[in-house]
Amino acid sequence: MFELIPFDRRGSRVSVYDPFRMFDEMERSLFNGGSNSALASFRTDVTDTGDAFVLDAELPGFKKEDIKIDIENDCLTITAERKVDEEEKKKNFIKRERFYGSYSRSFDVSGVNVDEIQAEYTDGMLKLTMPKKVETVPPTRRLEIK
Helix, strand or coil: CHHHCCCCCCCCCCCCCCCCHHHHHHHHHHHCCCCCCCCCCCCEEEEECCCEEEEEEECCCCCHHHEEEEEECCEEEEEEEECCCHHHHHCCCCCCCCCCEEEEEEEECCCECHHHCEEEEECCEEEEEEEECCCCCCCCCCCCCC
């Protein structure tokens, strides 16, 4: 019975025009971390290759110059910023889905040799190869009892 209500806000398949649907979708994407969120942080995959961690980050549409990678106190921060050019500001958009602004993610790199991290950016994918710190085993010695 509830499926027949034209302004059902539960996401049913009602094909009646709903002037509030846009606001509902925006609310879901902003506050629920929905996959369609324009303001959500970028997606990453981190894999362990044995001697290193490999971080793959989706950053489509960014230029290499727009991406910054900073390391401070065992924290690696990736920031990517896309700015609106002046020509784009003058257009009269009917609908605009592309996001302009900045994305940022931080990662704990306490187990990584930060001096040897390598970064490459190809076709919208940022790849960081982060070698693990080599665990040093303190030397053991035997004391003689006198």
